[in-house]
Amino acid sequence: MTTKTSVPKGRQPKTNNYTAILNQLLKKYNLSAESTPEQLSKHASEFGVSLPDWMARKCVKDALTRRKFSKEQIEALMPDKRKEKLTIEERAKYCVKTGDKWDIFIHARDIGPKSNNDKEIVASCSRLSLFRNKLQEAGIACELIDTYAKDPVVTTASNKIQKEWTDQNLANNRLKN
Structure with missing residues (x-):
């Protein structure tokens, strides 16, 4: 009678394609x-x-x-992408510099709501x-501003949401008193 024995396999380190890309870059430029x-x-830039x-x-x-x-080395090799986004002031300056109505429209849409979440709608209306x-x-x-930078749908939705919040807060305060 033969018995089956299992041979333990060595555990391989967790890797993916991105760590392979990292390995190639580090070897190519002799970085450590x-x-x-x-x-x-x-x-x-090449790595990004x-x-x-x-x-x-x-x-x-x-x-x-x-x-x-170290954190400084990681930041040097992979700078934070969030810092590349334009602020609202920078967007406005850019639109003034180009003077193009479509730039105003595109930036207004980019600032607009990303989802139908109530807080997102109110925040985007503020932006x-x-x-x-x-x-x-x-x-x-x-x-130009009224035509290309206003979104009446967002403004109306935001006003409605804020009115509901105000009504709820007033009702809650009346119940407490």
């Missing part, structure tokens, strides 16, 4: 945890192109942390209002 942030920042989304960036940052890279104010301060014609 001892490299200076200046050396790493020289290759940041090969990482399509935030999840890929997170995987690579985790891999760099496991390899004992749009600030954008319109900045455009007006910069000297854009009111007709």
Whole structure:
């Protein structure tokens, strides 16, 4: 009679395509945890192109942390993408500089709500209002602002939501008294 025995397999380290890309880049330019942030920042643009989304960036940052890279080194190799977004003031200045009505329209849509969440609608209405104010301060014609930077659907929805919130707060305060 024969008995079956199992042979334990060695556990492979967790890897994915992004860590393979990281390995290639580190070998290609002879980079390591001892490299200076200046050396790493020289290759940041090439490395950033090969990482399509935030999840890929997170995987690579985790891999760099496991390899004992410091926070400064990781930041030099993978700069924060959120810092690349334009502020509302910068958007308004850009629209004034170009003078194109379609830039105003595109930036207004970009600032607009990302979802149908009540808080998101109210916040986006506030952002749009600030954008319109900045455009007006910069000297854009009111007709252009009203036509291309206003979204009456968002404004109406925001006003309705805020009225409901106010009514609820008043009702709750009456019950407490």
